[in-house]
Amino acid sequence: MKKLLALSILAACSAPVFADVNYSLNISQPQHHLGDVSVEFPKTAQAHLDIKLPAWRTGRYEMLNLANGVRYFKAQGDNGEALKWEKIDHSTWRVHLTEPTQVSVDYQVYANELGKRARHIDDSHAFIDASGFFMFSESFRQEPVTVNLDVPKKWRSVSGMDNLKGKNSFKAADYDVLVDSPIETGINQLHTFEVDNREYDLVVWGDGNYDVDLMLSDLKKLVATGNVIWDSYPYERYVFMVHATSGAGGATEHLNSTIIQRPRDRFGSREDYLAFISTAAHEFVHTWNVKAYRPQGLVPYDYTNMNYSKLLWIAEGSTSYFEDHLLVRSGIETTDEFFKVMSKTINRHLQTPGREVQSASETSFDKWINQGGDHARNYSTNIYSEGSLLSLALDIDLLEKSQGKISYRDVHKALYNNHKMPAGFTQTDVLNILENLTGRDYSTWWEENVDSPANINFDELLAKVGLKLERPEKAKVVASIDATAKNTGELLTLSYVKRGGSAWQAGLTTDDKIVAINKQHVGKDLKSSLETFNAGDKVTIDYIRRDKLESLTLVLSKNYDKPKKVVADKEATPEQKALFKAWIGVEHPNDVTKN
Structure with missing residues (x-):
């Protein structure tokens, strides 16, 4: 003993x-x-x-x-x-x-x-x-x-x-x-409020052209929308931190708080304010998607090494997708403003050659090492925009096949209920949820859209919810070299050359300095310099590369001065309008009474 x-x-x-x-x-x-x-x-x-x-x-x-x-x-x-x-x-x-x-x-x-x-x-x-x-x-x-x-x-x-x-x-x-x-x-401003017995703080550092009363009013509407997707809230108190500053921008989600940074003079206009409140919505969604449940590769966090996952398109892209849903349902964002955001996302996708090269699972895994610049756009995709569009495609597919009874929201509700931290979810978990909800096997869809570069037919997809992707009537055909340039003083320097475009095929590359087109000195931008030409014209480009004057010829491609826009289909059927409401939570624009 x-x-x-x-x-x-x-x-x-x-x-x-x-x-x-x-x-x-x-x-x-x-x-x-x-x-x-x-x-x-x-x-x-x-x-x-x-x-x-x-x-x-x-x-x-x-x-x-x-x-x-x-x-x-x-x-x-x-x-x-x-x-x-x-x-x-x-x-x-x-x-x-x-x-x-x-x-x-x-x-x-x-x-x-x-x-x-x-x-x-x-x-x-x-x-x-x-x-x-x-x-x-x-x-x-x-x-x-x-x-x-x-x-x-x-x-x-x-x-x-x-x-x-x-x-x-x-x-x-x-x-x-x-x-x-x-x-x-x-030295900061601190504002507190309560919604549904949960406490919230808004702390703002820095002076700017923001309207605190508007921010508080909309944040109150936003935080009341959690039950649109999930059964409960993972917090009792939440803090919105805002930096009105210069030289910094972006935001980061945290356990029960977020930090949002914006230039101090980028709150005043409607466009700038929507960018702010959309960011707040994005980080709010993250309170569930990433903080309450997240992919297995990020559980537990390894703080000194890369944390790999092929599902970052869900963690980030689906969050981007849902942010606008909450804003529309809460009345903060109009359907026209929502369509404008969707139009930008779709056009960015269609104008990114990398979508034909890299799948969503690949870009998720490679997020830690993805390069920036023209190489990324030509050969890579983006977990935010690609994930958002895959979420859109899956959501509408679920809604259509269930006559509006099952949506992508149900997938995330199941992830929250069944795969809360500290467990991480896997691809198999998501596929099992889809099968349990629908009785169908989604592995083929996954192989074709997630593990392979997605090929989304937006005309067919949007038509299911009574929308169209069309060119504005006043859009004009313009000549293009399929490249962008920045003004560096007396010369225009190419900042992006689209893979497979006219400039690419002719041999131009990023950082080439354009001197003249058909022996005429270029103006302050490419657009004005090409206004006198037509698509199909063959032109001579004088440019500087490695401090040496070079020359080549190229055939100008066809482009438009206005991108395509998502609009409500005036001939949408009752079935399409019903699916629209099941999808976004408000009436189809054609059913809204005009005052």
């Missing part, structure tokens, strides 16, 4: 003592974009403790090299003694231990990358995504965490996390919650 008691005491002494991981961030030099971080890890008996800073952040499928802003790293034990450490890879610091001890580390972070939405500090605020500031250890990743901020007195701190004590302290269940709960602290 004594022997067993001694062994129990020994085991208790050598086992880790689980306690909170405590983070502190001191911002005393905001004008220099600097923050001092301290992290206290619980006692451990390991021979070493590997401490890491993420190499990417959630919502952006790209390696960001976040550790390059860390300096003055040091570690000490619970007695204050310095501990030996070494850096063993791009974002891992290994602290060596000779006896059981708590481990505290201190380091400085340089945070001046606002557009990456991971780390930014200046004299007016700090945006704190844990990915860019707070190191972690896999040994304590699942332990509770606390965060304490030491910031200028007039700053206000807001996060999706719960307050621990005071206005600048927060707590989270573990590191994964922390890394998915950014903090906005600084």
Whole structure:
């Protein structure tokens, strides 16, 4: 008995003592974009403790090299003694231990990358995504965490996390919650509201031409639409963070919050405002699709390596698809505005040669390494637009075959109900859901549209819901070289050359500088320079490549000055109109009473 008691005491002494991981961030030099971080890890008996800073952040499928802003790293034990450490890879610091001890580390972070939405500090605020500031250890990743901020007195701190004590302290269940709960602290506006017994914050940093009352009114409408798709909400409180700034744009979804960045003067017009509220809708949908359920390749997050999945077209593209549905159903966006967005997505797809090369599953997997520029457009697709159009095709197929009773919303409702985090869903799971809902096998559809470059007949697809894709009556035929150019001063420099187009076939390429067409100096843009020519004309192009004047001939192609538009079919049948309402949730435009 004594022997067993001694062994129990020994085991208790050598086992880790689980306690909170405590983070502190001191911002005393905001004008220099600097923050001092301290992290206290619980006692451990390991021979070493590997401490890491993420190499990417959630919502952006790209390696960001976040550790390059860390300096003055040091570690000490619970007695204050310095501990030996070494850096063993791009974002891992290994602290060596000779006896059981708590481990505290201190380091400085340089945070001046606002557009990456991971780390930014200046004299007016700090945006704190844990990915860019707070190191972690896999040994304590699942332990509770606390965060304490030491910031200028007039700053206000807001996060999706719960307050621990005071206005600048927060707590989270573990590191994964922390890394998915950014903090906005600084000089900001804070507006709170409640919808259906759930609490919401709108925090705005920066001056701009935004209308806060309009934003609040529409956000209230938006957040009430979750039950359009899902049975319940995965949160009790949600935070909308908005940066009205310059030099940065975009947005990122988080567990129960989002950060939206827009140029400070891009809120005022209807077009600009719709871009903002559409982004808010996109991130709101992400609260379910990605944060409550997501593809298996992203579960659990590996913060220091690429997280591969062939289903990012569902994670991102389906989110883009649903955002407009919620906006239309809530009355924020009109059907005409919805058609305009759809028209842009379809035209972008039709004008992207890469759609004939890369499938949605391939572009999902390659999102981490996809190149930009003309190569991407000529040989790749986009998980957002391609995923949105595949969602459209699948949605209308489901609705048509079920006479409006089953939709793509039901697929996502099933993903939420049956594949909640921490489990990730697979392609097989999606196919099983489709078969369970419809009694049909969708594996052939998947092979033809997801695993192969999709070939969508938009005329047939849109006709099923009483819509048409047509060229405006006033559209004019114009001559084109199937390329775009940017004005770099005295010359036009080609920025994109469409694969297979007239410029491509003639031998022109990106970065060629166009000097003259038929010996006439080009004007300020290609459009005006080609106005005197007709499609089919053979012209001589003088251009500069590698500082040498070259010349070639090409045949101008046929284009139009206006793209095709999605419009309501005036001759839509009652069946088509009924399917339209089942699809988007409002009456077909031809059934709306004209005032």
